[in-house]
Amino acid sequence: MKAKVHVTLKQGILDPQGKAIEHALDSLGFKNAANVRVGKYMELDVNETDKAKAEAQIRQMCEKLLANTIIEEYRYELV
């Protein structure tokens, strides 16, 4: 199974990169753009056919390494 993992800073935590991009969008004339948040996207293959087991493993990977849950949150899809 392929896992697609997204990691972003938690809401409420300042995202300086997001802010910089937001300002750039604004100066390009995209006045409707707001609340830009920058994150990471990771793709990986999980050698597992059982979806529940694969999910449990992905969650562990996120908690242990892929995200720092003090400042980040994660979500994932399995395909």
Added chain:
Amino acid sequence: MKVGVLVFPGSNCDHDCQHVFGDVLGQSVEMIWHKETLLSGLDAIVIPGGFSYGDYLRTGAIARFSPVMGAVKEFASNGGLVLGICNGFQILLEAGLLPGAMLRNRSLHFVCKDVYVRVENAATPFTGSCTPGQVLKIPIAHAEGNYYTDPVTLAGLQANAQVIFRYCTPDGRVAAEANPNGSIDNIAGILNAEGNVLGMMPHPERCAEERLGNEDGRLVFMSMLDSLKKRPLKMVGTG
């Protein structure tokens, strides 16, 4: 005193630390490759600055799983002195030996310059040679030094006097304009609850000898030596 300096792929302040403890302060120094799993006969461990594992994923995130970090945790839990400088601080945070996490600098810039920090607690093994409230001029060099922790943890750090260094003006005022990276509460360095693990973003090893024009950083290392001299038992580390 025997100091172990950890070396990860991408460490780049390891030899500066070796130079200060060895050549400047005349102590014996052992360079410890990150694959080591046993640490013995050490009195203190320094986790130096640099870009361990290229800062991939997050600063310190990969280094914390290096084989040597298990031994460092054991050394720390036995009361051994551990000093993490810059990337070393980031590794200590990722390893859970200190609370909190590092965010990108508020300015998004890599900031490399002298800053001033105020010694908030001079009753620690890392600051015993300082006077309370003393202002030290020490350089920083980082892009991720914007310390963050949740309000409850922050209140705990403040209440237990675990905030050791705060960014300040040259005359010792802790002010927003003296904060180089957006760090919460102007925090530049914190201590663990047990008082034997310190993480700090400024680089004391870059200002510890007269010929460099600034010796303020030397106080951190002198404090460690003094504190170890006063200890009744030699730390034997692990293994």
